[in-house]
Amino acid sequence: MATTNTPAGTVTSHPSVSVSAPSAGWQDAGLDNPGGSTTVMDLADVSVHYGSYEAVRGTSMPIRQNQITAMIGPSGCGKSTILRSLNRMNDLIPGARVTGTVSYHGQDIYAKGVDPIQVRRRIGMVFQKPNPFPKSIYDNVAYGLRINGIKGKLDDHVEEALTGAALWDEVKDKLKSSGLALSGGQQQRLCIARTIAVKPDVILMDEPCSALDPIATSKVEDLMYELSKSYTIVIVTHNMQQAARVSHYTAFFTAEVDEKQVRHGRLVEFDQTSRIFTNPGDKRTEDYITGRFG
Numbered sequence: 001m002a003t004t005n006t007p008a009g010t011v012t013s014h015p016s017v018s019v020s021a022p023s024a025g026w027q028d029a030g031l032d033n034p035g036g037s038t039t040v041m042d043l044a045d046v047s048v049h050y051g052s053y054e055a056v057r058g059t060s061m062p063i064r065q066n067q068i069t070a071m072i073g074p075s076g077c078g079k080s081t082i083l084r085s086l087n088r089m090n091d092l093i094p095g096a097r098v099t100g101t102v103s104y105h106g107q108d109i110y111a112k113g114v115d116p117i118q119v120r121r122r123i124g125m126v127f128q129k130p131n132p133f134p135k136s137i138y139d140n141v142a143y144g145l146r147i148n149g150i151k152g153k154l155d156d157h158v159e160e161a162l163t164g165a166a167l168w169d170e171v172k173d174k175l176k177s178s179g180l181a182l183s184g185g186q187q188q189r190l191c192i193a194r195t196i197a198v199k200p201d202v203i204l205m206d207e208p209c210s211a212l213d214p215i216a217t218s219k220v221e222d223l224m225y226e227l228s229k230s231y232t233i234v235i236v237t238h239n240m241q242q243a244a245r246v247s248h249y250t251a252f253f254t255a256e257v258d259e260k261q262v263r264h265g266r267l268v269e270f271d272q273t274s275r276i277f278t279n280p281g282d283k284r285t286e287d288y289i290t291g292r293f294g
């Protein structure tokens with residue numbers, strides 16, 4: 001059994017998954033996060049259709065407060081689809097339909113009368129490709145504050161968000177420069193600053209590091225750990241090592257083929273990450289994390 005020493009202790013990893021030491025030692029530290037056992041969001045029997053095609057069926061899992069939950073699994077198993085169902089981003093896709101219940105602090109976010117804009121303000125999203133607006137660094141962060149009518153000193157809010165995204169020191173002298181002039185990793189942290197500026201509760205991240213080099217990836221992973229002290233994070237990642245490094249809980253999805261040879265995404269297993277990577281309960285999870293499948 002491979003082990004990795006971290007500042008917080010020793011992380012035991014699955015023999016086939018080499019887990020490099022996270023700079024903050026999250027596996028151990030994170031599970032002690034206050035509020036870790038509180039459920040912020042809950043999926044109950046959630047299925048998502050695109051037109052008549054059922055892309056993911058029957059997903060039930062909790063999202064725990066101040067924890068990082070990773071969604072992993074082979075391409076096309078519905079990770080991004082489920083992620084988007086958590087803040088009604090699927091509403092923006094013609095033909096997409098969500099059934100089952102997605103609740104946030106006990107309230108069904110798809111219930112009649114719930115405003116999807118308000119849902120997305122509480123449950124923010126960071127995308128795969130950094131997508132700053134063609135505006136200044138300052139205005140990228142101030143944008144959400146202005147449209148949400150957030151009062152108070154804008155300068156202070158912008159500084160707070162950039163500091164929270166570990167970007168302030170790098171940009172404080174060039175706030176009027178274009179956000180597009182930053183490096184890819186800085187742009188992604190700018191997008192994270194834009195997301196946290198409006199003080200969401202939950203942050204959804206869809207492959208946030210896939211367009212970044214290893215150093216920028218490491219900075220964003222460190223940032224995720226810091227952010228998890230104040231926010232609840234759900235991340236879709238193709239990178240199992242990343243899931244093992246950064247997350248407290250992992251959901252493993254796969255694609256099942258039905259009798260008509262149609263593929264449907266299914267949640268196979270949800271558990272603490274340390275368990276998924278050392279002692280998974282389902283053979284399909286073990287096959288995937290050991291590289292025998294997927």
Ligand SMILES: Nc1ncnc2c1ncn2[C@@H]1O[C@H](COP(=O)(O)OP(=O)(O)OP(=O)(O)O)[C@@H](O)[C@H]1O
Nearest residue numbers: 050055073074075076077078079080081082093265
């Ligand atoms: N907008 C859409 N319209 C129709 N089908 C879609 C749409 N988005 C996704 N799908 C289908 O739904 C299924 C799940 O896709 P999804 O992108 O959620 O999977 P994923 O696990 O995130 O994949 P990847 O890891 O490759 O990003 C796939 O069969 C995909 O082709």
